[in-house]
Amino acid sequence: xxxxxxxxxxxxxxxxxxxxxxxxxxxxxxxxxxxxxxxxxxxxxxxxxxxxxxxxxxxxxxxxxxxxxxxxxxxxxxxxxxxxxxxxxxxxxxxxxxxxxxxxxxxxxxxxxxxxxxxxxxxxxxxxxxxxxxxxxxxxxxxxxxxxxxxxxxxxxxxxxxxxxxxxxx
Numbered sequence: 001x002x003x004x005x006x007x008x009x010x011x012x013x014x015x016x017x018x019x020x021x022x023x024x025x026x027x028x029x030x031x032x033x034x035x036x037x038x039x040x041x042x043x044x045x046x047x048x049x050x051x052x053x054x055x056x057x058x059x060x061x062x063x064x065x066x067x068x069x070x071x072x073x074x075x076x077x078x079x080x081x082x083x084x085x086x087x088x089x090x091x092x093x094x095x096x097x098x099x100x101x102x103x104x105x106x107x108x109x110x111x112x113x114x115x116x117x118x119x120x121x122x123x124x125x126x127x128x129x130x131x132x133x134x135x136x137x138x139x140x141x142x143x144x145x146x147x148x149x150x151x152x153x154x155x156x157x158x159x160x161x162x163x164x165x166x167x168x169x170x
Contacts, residue, residue, distance in 0.1 A: 023109060024097040028121055031071055032091040035129040036084075043085045044134070050085060052138065053077045060110045066099040070114040074122050076130070076138060088129040088138075092122035111149045119143060 037043070055075040063069050075089040096114050098106050123140045130138040 019100045021100040021105070022097070023101075023113070025117060026067070026095040026097055028092070028094045028118065030090065030121075030125060031093040033089070033125060033129065035086065035088050035133055037086045037133050037135075039080075039083045039085050040134070043080055043083055046080045046083070048081045050078050050080045053079070054140070056143065058111070058115050060114075063095070066097055068096050068098060068110055068114075070094050070096060070110055070118065072115050072118040072122050074126055074140065076126055076140075078130075078135070078138070086130060086133050086135055088126050088133075090122050090125040090129070092118045092125060094118050108149060111152070112145045115143075115145045119145075 053076070055073075055077075057073045058070065059073075060068055060070050071091050071093045073089065073091045075087070077087045078085040094114060094117060096110070098109060101109065119140075119142075127137055127139060130136075
């Protein structure tokens with residue numbers, strides 16, 4: 001006679017929902033930072049236009065069941081007349097909790113959303129290091145991590161297609 005009204009019964013109500021995907025930012029920190037100015041003070045006398053080379057990389061590692069560390073590394077190397085004026089490098093890291101995501105969505109979030117969260121911090125750290133070294137401010141331009149991820153996925157698909165095509169014809 002008693003009806004089950006909590007939604008878990010078989011009286012036509014919906015079955016319990018599958019756990020919802022959740023993303024949480026647990027911590028942001030500088031994992032490593034360095035600044036070198038090997039040409040100082042002579043480089044301050046040079047009048048040529050500085051040339052800044054920028055290298056960007058990211059890595060992800062799983063540190064617990066649903067917890068990941070993402071490290072965004074930016075290296076800025078400034079040369080004036082072939083002489084290195086400065087080299088600034090920052091490893092900006094964050095710990096992110098990702099629960100109930102499928103593999104594909106988890107990988108996409110770790111490669112796009114997480115670096116987007118870390119980027120303003122690494123941008124500020126690089127700028128502070130460069131200015132603290134006596135050089136004019138250096139501001140990193142925004143980076144489209146979504147586009148970088150899409151390009152990476154496109155390359156993987158091409159290489160997988162190329163490998164399977166070569167294997168079939170051999």
